[in-house]
Amino acid sequence: AQSVTQPDIHITVSEGASLELRCNYSYGATPYLFWYVQSPGQGLQLLLKYFSGDTLVQGIKGFEAEFKRSQSSFNLRKPSVHWSDAAEYFCAVGAGNRDDKIIFGKGTRLHILP
Amino acid sequence: DARVTQTPRHKVTEMGQEVTMRCQPILGHNTVFWYRQTMMQGLELLAYFRNRAPLDDSGMPKDRFSAEMPDATLATLKIQPSEPRDSAVYFCASGPGLANEQFFGPGTRLTVL
Numbered sequence: 077a078q079s080v081t082q083p084d085i086h087i088t089v090s091e092g093a094s095l096e097l098r099c100n101y102s103y104g105a106t107p108y109l110f111w112y113v114q115s116p117g118q119g120l121q122l123l124l125k126y127f128s129g130d131t132l133v134q135g136i137k138g139f140e141a142e143f144k145r146s147q148s149s150f151n152l153r154k155p156s157v158h159w160s161d162a163a164e165y166f167c168a169v170g171a172g173n174r175d176d177k178i179i180f181g182k183g184t185r186l187h188i189l190p
Numbered sequence: 191d192a193r194v195t196q197t198p199r200h201k202v203t204e205m206g207q208e209v210t211m212r213c214q215p216i217l218g219h220n221t222v223f224w225y226r227q228t229m230m231q232g233l234e235l236l237a238y239f240r241n242r243a244p245l246d247d248s249g250m251p252k253d254r255f256s257a258e259m260p261d262a263t264l265a266t267l268k269i270q271p272s273e274p275r276d277s278a279v280y281f282c283a284s285g286p287g288l289a290n291e292q293f294f295g296p297g298t299r300l301t302v303l
Contacts, residue, residue, distance in 0.1 A: 174289065175289065177221075
């Protein structure tokens, strides 16, 4: 079965700085990969997804993620964060070639310094 | 813009009372998921359905929780009797398939006194 790890529970960056949130997965075949964002008091919102093809995926709100098979990673990046990006971010992995639910990581909480 | 809706958004109840939470999935989605989120445990999968049939409810306390889909437009999560440890935010999500992305509702914040 697939699994996903988000090594960082909390990350703090200054407004305007670049951001990279880490996500590592375990799955034998090509996975489906997702990043979600949860703002305070809200449900989870899909930022971007990877199923196949170009390994650099563009999402909403200026985010992108890169699938690196050799590193079993799908890290989320943003070149310049805004105070409104403060939220919790969840990585999720799906077994693309199997009929099984996606698995969520435990989340990384992003704090933004003014 | 299709969205998952959940009612009520907030619920305060006393220990021992029955609580029913409702979810309307996005039209055309064939999978529905129920999650619970707390500060201590994070996001936990309680149960999920495909084509209205329950696939797995191993994440739920069996003796007090039940989840059903009376029809394709309604999923319910019931707690009877409720306990203070059930206080959490309960999310419903729907999707076009098990391995595909899930679309989350805004959640029901439950407080059991």
